[in-house]
Amino acid sequence: FSTLSKIDAIQQKTADLNKISLFIDISDQYPIAFDILWALSFNQDIQQQLRSNTTFMSKLLNLAKECDNEKMRKITHGILWNLESTHQDRTILEINDGKTFDIMISYSHKDEFICKQIYEELTKNGYRVWIDFDQMHGNVMDGMAQAIELSQTMIIC
Numbered sequence: 001f002s003t004l005s006k007i008d009a010i011q012q013k014t015a016d017l018n019k020i021s022l023f024i025d026i027s028d029q030y031p032i033a034f035d036i037l038w039a040l041s042f043n044q045d046i047q048q049q050l051r052s053n054t055t056f057m058s059k060l061l062n063l064a065k066e067c068d069n070e071k072m073r074k075i076t077h078g079i080l081w082n083l084e085s086t087h088q089d090r091t092i093l094e095i096n097d098g099k100t101f102d103i104m105i106s107y108s109h110k111d112e113f114i115c116k117q118i119y120e121e122l123t124k125n126g127y128r129v130w131i132d133f134d135q136m137h138g139n140v141m142d143g144m145a146q147a148i149e150l151s152q153t154m155i156i157c
Contacts, residue, residue: 008043
């Protein structure tokens with residue numbers, strides 16, 4: 001289910017059937033449930049269901065701060081980031097200032113497929129993303145240097 005949980009239709013069906021509590025209930029016994037919850041937490045309906053479970057939210061915050069397992073800390077931080085509303089509620093003015101990119105993606109061409117998926121998800125969520133196949137014009141080195149200067153964040157794949 002870990003791989004299937006990344007599919008939008010599966011996420012929505014899980015939300016519609018209100019089955020997120022099943023994964024929350026088994027998360028103490030089966031840590032893989034946190035991986036599944038992270039993948040599912042990209043769905044807005046599931047985000048709402050997770051946010052409304054105060055016990056689970058407390059558990060997540062506690063794990064994010066005190067867990068010795070680096071992988072588990074990464075997963076809990078990922079879930080919490082998805083559940084934050086501040087990065088989703090940016091104003092149109094903030095998004096459309098026209099002078100900078102929110103994110104620059106630099107990648108090896110062998111990773112082009114995954115980077116295109118990342119690019120599509122970010123742009124779908126309102127981020128202004130610089131990536132070479134979309135923004136490269138003229139001299140490659142100059143273009144990349146300018147992208148670095150005009151971007152707030154870089155993702156290197």
